[in-house]
Amino acid sequence: xxxxxxxxxxxxxxxxxxxxxxxxxxxxxxxxxxxxxxxxxxxxxxxxxxxxxxxxxxxxxxxxxxxxxxxxxxxxxxxxxxxxxxxxxxxxxxxxxxxxxxxxxxxxxxxxxxxxxxxxxxxxxxxxxxxxxxxxxxxxxxxxxxxxxxxxxxxxxxxxxxxxxxxxxxxxxxxxxxxxxxxxxxxxxxxxxxxxxxxxxxxxxxxxxxxxxxxxxxxxxxxxxxxxxxxxxxxxxxxxxxxxxxxxxxxxxxxxxxxxxxxxxxxxxxxxxxxxxxxxxxxxxxxxxxxxxxxxxxxxxxxxxxxxxxxxxxxxxxxxxxxxxxxxxxxxxxxxxxxxxxxxxxxxxxxxxxxxxxxxxxxxxxxxxxxxxxxxxxxxxxxxxxxxxxxxxxxxxxxxxxxxxxxxxxxxxxxxxxxxxxxxxxxxxxxxxxxxx
Amino acid sequence: xxxxxxxxxxxxxxxxxxxxxxxxxxxxxxxxxxxxxxxxxxxxxxxxxxxxxxxxxxxxxxxxxxxxxxxxxxxxxxxxxxxxxxxxxxxxxxxxxxxxxxxxxxxxxxxxxxxxxxxxxxxxxxxxxxxxxxxxxxxxxxxxxxxxxxxxxxxxxxxxxxxxxxxxxxxxxxxxxxxxxxxxxxxxxxxxxxxxxxxxxxxxxxxxxxxxxxxxxxxxxxxxxxxxxxxxxxxxxxxxxxxxxxxxxxxxxxxxxxxxxxxxxxxxxxxxxxxxxxxxxxxxxxxxxxxxxxxxxxxxxxxxxxxxxxxxxxxxxxxxxxxxxxxxxxxxxxxxxxxxxxxxxxxxxxxxxxxxxxxxxxxxxxxxxxxxxxxxxxxxxxxxxxxxxxxxxxxxxxxxxxxxxxxxxxxxxxxxxxxxxxxxxxxxxxxxxxxxx
Numbered sequence: 064x065x066x067x068x069x070x071x072x073x074x075x076x077x078x079x080x081x082x083x084x085x086x087x088x089x090x091x092x093x094x095x096x097x098x099x100x101x102x103x104x105x106x107x108x109x110x111x112x113x114x115x116x117x118x119x120x121x122x123x124x125x126x127x128x129x130x131x132x133x134x135x136x137x138x139x140x141x142x143x144x145x146x147x148x149x150x151x152x153x154x155x156x157x158x159x160x161x162x163x164x165x166x167x168x169x170x171x172x173x174x175x176x177x178x179x180x181x182x183x184x185x186x187x188x189x190x191x192x193x194x195x196x197x198x199x200x201x202x203x204x205x206x207x208x209x210x211x212x213x214x215x216x217x218x219x220x221x222x223x224x225x226x227x228x229x230x231x232x233x234x235x236x237x238x239x240x241x242x243x244x245x246x247x248x249x250x251x252x253x254x255x256x257x258x259x260x261x262x263x264x265x266x267x268x269x270x271x272x273x274x275x276x277x278x279x280x281x282x283x284x285x286x287x288x289x290x291x292x293x294x295x296x297x298x299x300x301x302x303x304x305x306x307x308x309x310x311x312x313x314x315x316x317x318x319x320x321x322x323x324x325x326x327x328x329x330x331x332x333x334x335x336x337x338x339x340x341x342x343x344x345x346x347x348x349x350x351x352x353x354x355x356x357x358x359x360x361x362x363x364x365x366x367x368x369x370x371x372x373x374x375x376x377x378x379x380x381x382x383x384x385x386x387x388x389x390x391x392x393x394x395x396x397x398x399x400x401x402x403x404x405x406x407x408x409x410x411x412x413x414x415x416x417x418x419x420x421x422x423x424x425x426x427x428x429x430x431x432x433x434x435x436x437x438x439x440x441x442x443x444x445x446x447x448x449x450x451x452x453x454x455x456x457x458x459x460x461x462x463x464x465x466x467x468x469x470x471x472x473x474x475x476x477x478x479x480x481x482x483x484x485x486x487x488x489x490x491x492x493x494x495x496x497x498x499x500x
Numbered sequence: 501x502x503x504x505x506x507x508x509x510x511x512x513x514x515x516x517x518x519x520x521x522x523x524x525x526x527x528x529x530x531x532x533x534x535x536x537x538x539x540x541x542x543x544x545x546x547x548x549x550x551x552x553x554x555x556x557x558x559x560x561x562x563x564x565x566x567x568x569x570x571x572x573x574x575x576x577x578x579x580x581x582x583x584x585x586x587x588x589x590x591x592x593x594x595x596x597x598x599x600x601x602x603x604x605x606x607x608x609x610x611x612x613x614x615x616x617x618x619x620x621x622x623x624x625x626x627x628x629x630x631x632x633x634x635x636x637x638x639x640x641x642x643x644x645x646x647x648x649x650x651x652x653x654x655x656x657x658x659x660x661x662x663x664x665x666x667x668x669x670x671x672x673x674x675x676x677x678x679x680x681x682x683x684x685x686x687x688x689x690x691x692x693x694x695x696x697x698x699x700x701x702x703x704x705x706x707x708x709x710x711x712x713x714x715x716x717x718x719x720x721x722x723x724x725x726x727x728x729x730x731x732x733x734x735x736x737x738x739x740x741x742x743x744x745x746x747x748x749x750x751x752x753x754x755x756x757x758x759x760x761x762x763x764x765x766x767x768x769x770x771x772x773x774x775x776x777x778x779x780x781x782x783x784x785x786x787x788x789x790x791x792x793x794x795x796x797x798x799x800x801x802x803x804x805x806x807x808x809x810x811x812x813x814x815x816x817x818x819x820x821x822x823x824x825x826x827x828x829x830x831x832x833x834x835x836x837x838x839x840x841x842x843x844x845x846x847x848x849x850x851x852x853x854x855x856x857x858x859x860x861x862x863x864x865x866x867x868x869x870x871x872x873x874x875x876x877x878x879x880x881x882x883x884x885x886x887x888x889x890x891x892x893x894x895x896x897x898x899x900x901x902x903x904x905x906x907x908x909x910x911x912x913x914x915x916x917x918x919x920x921x922x923x924x925x926x927x928x929x930x931x932x933x934x935x936x937x
Contacts, residue, residue: 126780126811126849129879133720133743136883139890175892180670190635197897198631200624206643233617234857234864268705268867271891279742283570301890305716306570343563374563412563420671427671430705430895442566446573453576453738454708455612458867458895460634 139304140297148174178425183492186424186485188478189467191215192222193429193460196231199223214476222463231459237452239266239433240459243466247433250469255399263437265447266465268430268457270382270418275302276450277378277414277434280443281343282308288340290328290375296352311335311342321354323347325365332373344376345369350383350394355497357392363400367411376412377401382432385422388494398437412438419464423489431461431468576741577734585611615862620929623861623922625915626904628652629659630866630897633668636660651913659900668896674889676703676870677896680903684870687906692836700874702884703902705867705894707819707855712739713887714815714851714871717880718780719745725777727765727812733789748772748779758791760784762802769810781813782806787820787831792934794829800837804848813849814838819869822859825931835874849875856901860926868898868905 129137155170162168172180179185191211196219201207207216223229225242238244244261251259267273281287282303288311291299295312303310313331315321328345335342347366349358358366370377379397387394401411419431436447456462471486472478566574592607599605609617616622628648633656638644644653660666662679675681681698688696704710718724719740725748728736732749740747750768752758765782772779784803786795795803807814816834824831838848856868873884893899908923909915 124811125877126807126813127718127876127880129877129883131720132717132880132883136717136887139886175671177671179667180665182665185669187637190637194631194635194638197634198627200627201631201647204647206646209643210638210641210647228617228619230616230865232622232863232865234612234614268895269892275891280569280573281564283568298890305887305890370563374561376563426669428667428669428893428896430893439564440562440566443564443569446566446569449576450573450742453735453742454712455706456865456867458705458898459865460897461895 135305135307139301148172176421176425177427178489179427183425183489184485185426186471186482188212188215188218188472188482189424189426189464191478192218192467193463195219196222196463197460199229199231212478212481214472214478218467222466226459231463235266235456235459235462237448237454237456238262238264239457239462239465243462244433246466247469250466251396251398251435255396255402257399257402259398259435263435264433265436265451266431266433266457266462267451268432268461269420269427270380270416270432270434271298271302272454272457273414273416273432273434274298274378274380275305276447277344277376278302278306278308279450280447281376282306285309286339286341288335288342289378290331290342290345292323292346292348292351292354294353295346296348296380299346309335309340311340315351315354315356321351321356323358323362323366325369328366328369342373342375344378346378346380347397348380348383349397350386352380352383357387357389357394360395360400363395363397364404367397367401367404367406371406371411376414379413379415381415382418382421384417385424385490386493388490388497398435408437410438417465417469419461419468422468423486423493424464424468425489426464426468429461429464430458431464432457433465572742572744576738585609613858613862614864615926616864620862620926621922622863623908623919625649625652625655625909625919626861626863626901628915629655629904630900632656633659633900634897636666636668649915649918651909651915655904659903663896668900672893672896672899674885674891674893675699675701676894676899676902680899681870683903684906687903688833688835688872692833692839694836694839696835696872700872701870702873702888703868703870703894703899704888705869705898706857706864707817707853707869707871708735708739709891709894710851710853710869710871711735711815711817712742713884714781714813715739715743715745716887717884718813719743722746723776723778725772725779726815727768727779727782729760729783729785729788729791731790732783733785733817736783746772746777748777752788752791752793758788758793760795760799760803762806765803765806779810779812781815783815783817784834785817785820786834787823789817789820794824794826794831797832797837800832800834801841804834804838804841804843808843808848813851816850816852818852819855819858821854822861822927823930825927825934835872845874847875854902854906856898856905859905860923860930861901861905862926863901866898866901867895868901869894870902 151170151172151174154165157164158168158170192215195202195211195216199219202216202219222243223231226235226240227233241261243266244264247264248259248261265273267276278289281289285307286309288309289299289303290311290313291303293312293314300310311331313323313327316324316327332342345366347358349363350356367377369375377397381394381396384394384396396415398413398415401413415435417433417435419429420427436444439447472482588607588609591602594601595605595607629652632639632648632653636656639653639656659680660668663672663677664670678698680703681701684701685696685698702710704713715726718726722744723746725746726736726740727748727750728740730749730751737747748768750760750764753761753764769779782803784795786800787793804814806812814834818831818833821831821833833852835850835852838850852872854870854872856866857864873881876884909919
């Protein structure tokens with residue numbers, strides 16, 4: 064939905080402003096060209112080039128031009144940070160420089176879910192623990208007891224004790240701090256009722272790097288395809304393009320509440336195979352973005368069966384697991400569904416993505432998240448670990464936050480009541496807005 | 501150096517333990533094979549596969565095997581997180597389970613510079629500001645004044661005021677929070693004596709993602725080469741392999757204190773071109789890792805001239821700019837050197853990488869850093885921005901820390917004396933150890 068709306072808005076805005084922004088680009092650029100989102104950017108950002116008197120150049124072609132860039136980069140689109148955002152920033156600069164220059168006073172950014180930029184407050188307990196882990200020197204000072212809840216102090220101690228030398232400034236294991244992965248695995252077990260192994264958890268800087276990692280592993284060439292829902296979240300199309308693969312679309316059906324029909328998957332798989340595409344994985348976003356649908360368990364079983372039959376890796380984007388606003392719907396992780404069907408770890412390769420950016424927590428700027436990786440051979444797992452290790456580790460605050468999200472205060476904890484009130488308030492407000500839309 | 505030592509150590513350890521670890525791999529694996537670092541991993545990590553009774557499989561080949569992985573991933577090596585680390589973790593588990601099972605009591609990890617894991621304490625001022633930004637609710641409480649220095653409270657206010665809505669949990673601009681980039685640009689200007697533009701700064705989760713971003717932009721195929729020093733830091737070889745390019749080596753000369761000879765660059769460039777390689781960029785690590793050399797300004801001028809003449813992008817890894825332990829040597833950024841030669845922004849494409857992980861700060865786990873990108877056309881810049889935007893933004897704590905590192909307490913600030921004492925103590929200790937080695 065977001066992408067479609069954005070498309071329409073972009074066209075309107077572009078038509079209205081293109082001559083203002085960069086008249087000579089107007090006829091050159093086609094709105095359907097692959098990199099048009101970024102086309103006007105040069106005119107919006109301040110100039111990059113100084114007017115230094117340049118020395119005589121021995122080499123007339125610049126070392127790097129758009130034509131000599133990696134073409135996969137050129138192909139990649141990322142609408143949520145594209146042209147409309149750039150235009151909005153330009154308008155904001157106008158408003159700052161010349162108040163009253165537009166018939167509105169403020170720009171509100173709705174290009175991406177970024178609740179705290181719109182006034183949503185963070186959960187106090189989470190931030191207390193983060194602050195204490197950032198500055199452990201104050202944890203046993205008497206003033207601290209007046210400022211922080213007792214259970215946040217306890218939790219910070221627990222976490223610090225899980226980190227060798229209590230060093231929150233040290234690189235961790237490339238999958239993340241083991242004790243935090245234990246906590247997350249326990250949280251998954253409590254959620255699903257099936258075992259989870261801390262060695263299956265890879266902590267990442269939000270869900271995006273985890274998605275990129277899997278695309279990097281799966282895509283060998285443009286003949287490799289990844290099944291993605293349409294409408295989709297543009298991270299997937301961007302990541303597939305950057306890694307040089309082919310997005311194989313399947314269309315969600317608005318008439319049935321954006322349902323996922325197996326017949327549609329079969330049809331599209333057939334069509335892709337006829338074009339010589341090896342479809343390697345199926346991305347399912349559940350609960351859906353941008354559609355908001357929650358898959359029925361029966362439907363999820365069919366999807367698992369389809370992946371099993373067709374030899375696809377199931378990439379389950381489950382970052383909206385806390386964003387369900389109707390009492391009759393319930394989130395079931397794909398791992399839970401697969402296990403409840405009797406499929407064990409050997410039977411189906413399945414990656415579940417989770418993030419601290421979504422849910423009631425909305426901690427987008429903290430860049431925390433994880434993927435739970437099951438059903439791969441030890442040899443493939445080594446390769447996933449290797450790719451994770453090339454960036455050393457994800458940021459420790461994000462790691463800590465991912466563990467808190469999967470293990471929030473419990474009944475009886477000092478923070479429990481205030482935590483619950485904050486959480487319920489946020490979810491109620493989100494539900495109200497969902498209803499309005 | 502590290503890599504060479506690691507190679508030797510690895511061989512010794514492997515010979516001694518290979519049969520213990522996984523006897524049937526002994527003859528299969530060659531120590532010179534490209535992925536041998538990860539060869540024993542499967543035997544060291546706990547088993548990944550459950551013994552669930554698996555359902556009848558409709559598809560006998562698993563969807564993802566090592567043979568059907570992206571071959572670029574298989575090619576990639578990353579020694580600092582490879583086999584030796586895995587073995588060390590195994591030995592540590594042994595020691596925990598059976599104290600006395602080995603003739604030593606403790607494992608000390610020296611595989612990567614990770615000072616806080618070896619007891620180096622973080623700079624108090626940095627952590628105070630981070631904690632206050634994590635939990636702004638306490639910033640104006642009276643207890644806070646007893647716990648935090650006055651200038652850390654002031655600085656936290658300044659930073660919060662630079663963030664729309666003071667929302668440290670919101671996604672930022674994809675290049676990083678504008679106010680923090682202003683601070684960093686001012687820090688670069690003060691360091692170099694030449695202007696720096698906040699729009700040239702891209703804040704990243706440590707330097708590694710910045711290096712990957714540039715490799716992604718530069719490398720189109722295995723016919724594109726990137727000049728790298730040997731000995732090198734393995735991030736470069738790993739990143740070039742992952743992006744499918746060719747590492748073009750140039751050898752540092754131990755006899756001249758690991759100097760960088762232009763004649764060597766010319767020779768290697770010629771050789772690469774004869775093989776049909778288009779060399780696109782030159783990586784210089786200055787001060788050097790693992791060699792510790794500090795380039796003379798004259799040498800840097802020659803390097804700039806060489807890049808200019810040969811049409812190479814200069815990728816300047818300057819993360820060790822604070823790690824100089826001899827009074828007669830001084831760090832000069834490549835941008836400063838290029839500007840002092842009269843080259844303006846239009847004349848030479850230059851990327852400088854900086855990180856909060858190195859220097860006296862050693863904040864590896866915070867994943868903060870930036871690249872300063874100069875000398876590219878607006879069109880290429882748009883593409884860099886686009887790639888940055890696909891991961892939305894780097895973590896906000898890391899962004900804040902990057903700004904603190906480039907703008908630490910000044911004479912007259914309440915924290916200045918304790919900050920200086922902490923910094924000097926760390927640098928003195930590092931210098932002492934450098935001398936011992």
